[in-house]
Amino acid sequence: MQIKVVANVLKANRDVASENRALLKELGIKVVNLISSPGAGKTTLLERTIADLKEELPLAVIEGDLMTTRDGERIGRHGVPVVQINTGGGCHLDAAMVKKALEELPLKEIKLLIIENVGNLVCPSSFDLGEDEKVVIISVPEGDDKPAKYPVTFRRTRLCLLNKIDLLPYSNFNVDNFYRDVRALNPEMKVLQVSALTGEGMEAWYNYLRGLVQSN
């Protein structure tokens, strides 16, 4: 016999994500889900962000990684609460992993939670974690064709950090082409040019985070 189902495959994940979102909203915590390729500089950007903001903005970090605890250790050195999730080879974080990680964080003491997703520009955008904002990071050495190659992720995010802009003079990255492709996929996308290494442009990113934390 045939049984009508008509159910979204991601519903189970979305249900848990909604629970996470409700809990974090109740506690007044804003959540950012950082998505990028491996090597785009997520952890370095996060380290600099923590060093510059931790005094004014109480924050915590959930680190997604395939195998190692290296990123978690790097973040932990900055003296902020961090939970490392090892996906054991899995290519993305899901809402249930984040729910478990939340139990280990001092939620009453923080205002901002930054989730560093597993380095991957495809899969993480399909899994709602309960975040307020997804932020995609692209780095100059990856090339200006990344938006066109990963349209689903670029349609599902509202902020893009273009990182490693200190390398622009040494690369054939075409900033105009990059902006053109981003706008064609998502005209509402905001792009901030930053270098987590030199600190250039980081203040705009901090202002974005400050604004997010103060928003209702």
Added chain:
Amino acid sequence: MHETALVASILELVEQHLRQHQLQKLKKIKLLVGTMSGASPEALQFAFAAAVVSTPHQEAELEIEEVAAEAECSLCGEKFPYQPGTGCPRCHSYFVRLTRGEELLVEYIEAE
């Protein structure tokens, strides 16, 4: 390759329905996959075959219907087939809303 995780969710959903209707033998799963869903039909088939091997569902068929993306222009209301990176064919705006193509749905199952 998040299709492995998607297949696990599909099989959970299927098991629920089999239990609910007290059915044993799964014959077919019909899945709708939008071209802007972020999932690849080929990878889903591969992950499904790997997931059901040596299980009671080994013989089951996974039928995937791809759903082409369609958009509606937020400015002029034009409806058109959507290709990533192309705007409205009428007013050339990129402010478009997807009306189809993000589906990732189990439509029905067949079982005995």
